[in-house]
Amino acid sequence: MNNETTTLISLKEAMKRLLRAIGREQAWVCYSGKMDHKLQALETQFKELDFTKDNLMQKFEHHSKALASQAAQDEMWTAVRALQLTSMELNILYSYVIEVLICLHTRVLEKLPDLVRGLPTLASVLRRKVKNKRVRVVWESILEECGLQEGDITALCTFFIARGNKAEHYTAKVRQMYIRDVTFLITNMVKNQALQDSLLRAVQVIEKGKAVRTPEKQKSSLEELIPSVKN
Numbered sequence: 001m002n003n004e005t006t007t008l009i010s011l012k013e014a015m016k017r018l019l020r021a022i023g024r025e026q027a028w029v030c031y032s033g034k035m036d037h038k039l040q041a042l043e044t045q046f047k048e049l050d051f052t053k054d055n056l057m058q059k060f061e062h063h064s065k066a067l068a069s070q071a072a073q074d075e076m077w078t079a080v081r082a083l084q085l086t087s088m089e090l091n092i093l094y095s096y097v098i099e100v101l102i103c104l105h106t107r108v109l110e111k112l113p114d115l116v117r118g119l120p121t122l123a124s125v126l127r128r129k130v131k132n133k134r135v136r137v138v139w140e141s142i143l144e145e146c147g148l149q150e151g152d153i154t155a156l157c158t159f160f161i162a163r164g165n166k167a168e169h170y171t172a173k174v175r176q177m178y179i180r181d182v183t184f185l186i187t188n189m190v191k192n193q194a195l196q197d198s199l200l201r202a203v204q205v206i207e208k209g210k211a212v213r214t215p216e217k218q219k220s221s222l223e224e225l226i227p228s229v230k231n
Helices: 004-080 086-109 122-131 133-146 150-166 172-178 182-189 193-206 216-219
Strands: none
Touching: 004 150, 004 193, 086 122, 086 133, 086 150, 086 172, 086 182, 086 193, 122 133, 133 150, 150 193, 182 193
């Protein structure tokens, strides 16, 4: 075997090794490419799962809030219907409730004079504020000015709807003639705390500026707080 033959064999062996090395490199590149593709696919799937999880959580929270709101409304409705009131007591509470609702509606119209025709009732205000930002902002500012919250409005509207058909309005003078301290009446006759608080706030809105009676003076019996009606 001469030198030329040896050199040719060496070149062939070198070429084989080079081809094997290139093959391994290509195989590795191909394998890496497949792995990257799989990793990208897994990452996409995880992102989709996270989105689905967040979406489900939002729906669950919304559903939970809706159920809680419905339960609170049912409880409020039951509490209003369960009130054991005389005609006089019902009329007194109804008078404060209706005056507050009228007051709120009037204040909205004063701040939105261009929407007077579109907001003929308080119910229309409550509907429009959901989608109309301008009405909503005014409504929320009025509630804040009066020291009221949405829960108070729900309670007062529930009272108005559930008991208003059998009640009549008493003016301030007539109310004073029938009972000296409506706060005592509410705290003793209304057991549901949310409804009690809302009615007390209604009284405060109408009688803003009047002196607050001390707890000691409120310990007298209910009969003492209802003087006989004079002609």
